[in-house]
Amino acid sequence: MSQTARSAKVVRETKETQIEVEVTLDGSGQSKIETGIGFFDHMLESFTKHSAMDFTIKTVGDLHVDMHHTVEDTGIVMGQAVAKALGDFKGISRFGHSYVPMDETLSRAAIDLCNRPYLIWKVDFSRDKIGDMDTELFKEWFQAFAMNSGGCIHVENIYGENCHHIIESCYKALARSLRLAVAPDPVFAGQALSTKGSL
Template sequence: DNYVESNINTGVGFFDHMLTLLAFHGKFTLNVEAKGDLYVDDHHLVEDTGILLGQAFKEALLDKKGINRYGSARVVMDEALAVVDLDLSNRGYLVYNVTLNRNDINGFSLEMVKEFMYAFAINSGTTLHINLMYGDNDHHKVEAIFKALGQALKKAVCIVDDRLPSTKGKI
C-alpha cells in the first residue's frame, strides 16, 4: 500500500528493469542487491533471485488471512499481450506458454524468464499461469509478462475481509 521506489542491482541491466517493473506494477518495494558468477552466465544469479524473492514473498504472507488469494492481469505492451493468472495456494506450480525468438537482450538470457518464474512460483507457493497471447518484439513480450505478474500479485494480496481464503481452514 505504501510503495517506495525500489533499489535493484543485479548486474544485469535488463533483469533489473524487469524487476523494477514487477515491483512498480505490484506496488511492492524491492531492495535487491545480487552478485553472481556472471563471468559464466546469468543463470545462477537470475534463478537464485527468483528463489529468494519467492521465499521472501511467502514469508511476508505467512498468515494469508484476509487476502484475496487470486489475481489476474492482462497487460498490453505495444503489440504484445500477456495474461497472468495466479493463486497464492501454497502449491507452487508454473504453466508457461511463451514463445521468445531472441537468445538474449543485452546480456539477459531470455530462457531465464521461465527459470525465474519457476523459481519464484515454487518458492513462494504460487500456482502461476503465464500466457503470452501474441507479440513480435521480445522486449515488449517480456515486459508485458513482468508487468502482468506485478498487477496479478497486487490483486492477490489485497485485503478483502478478515477470513482465511479457503474452505479447508488453511492454505
C-alpha cells in the same frame, strides 16, 4: 529471515550467489535493485512498480560463469520474501489476474496464492537474447518465484513480435496479478479463503 507486519527480509548465501531481499507488500512501488544484469534489473524494477510493493534487492552472483544462478536464485529469494511477508496467508484475496498490452503485444497472468506452487509458462521468443540476457532464463525466474512464493502462476503471451515487449508485459501482468492477490479481503479478514480452513 526477519519479519514485521506485511514485510520481510531474506538473506541467502551459497558458493554461487549472495542475495539479500527486503519486501514490503503494502508499499508504493519503490525499488532499489542491483543484480549485475542490466536488463534483469529493468524487469524487476518494472515488476516492483506495477506490484505496488517495495523491493530492495542486492544480488552478487557468479556472472563470470553465466547469468543462470544469478537470475534463478534471485527468483528464489524474492519468492521466499513474499511468502514470509504473507505469513499464514490468512485474510488475503488469494486470486489475481491481469491482461497487459504493450504496443503489438498482449500477455496475461493469473495467480492463486494457495501454498501449492505451480507454473504454467506459455511464452516463446524469436531471439536467444535480449540485451546480454538469455531469453531462456526468464522462465527460470518465474519458476523459482512460483515455487518459493507458494503461488500457482499461469503466464501466457497471447501474441506479440517484439521480445522486449513480450517479456516486459509478462512481468507487468504477474505484478498486477500479485498486487490483487495479496490485497486484504474485507469479507474474509483474518481467515483463510479456503474450505479447508488453511492455505
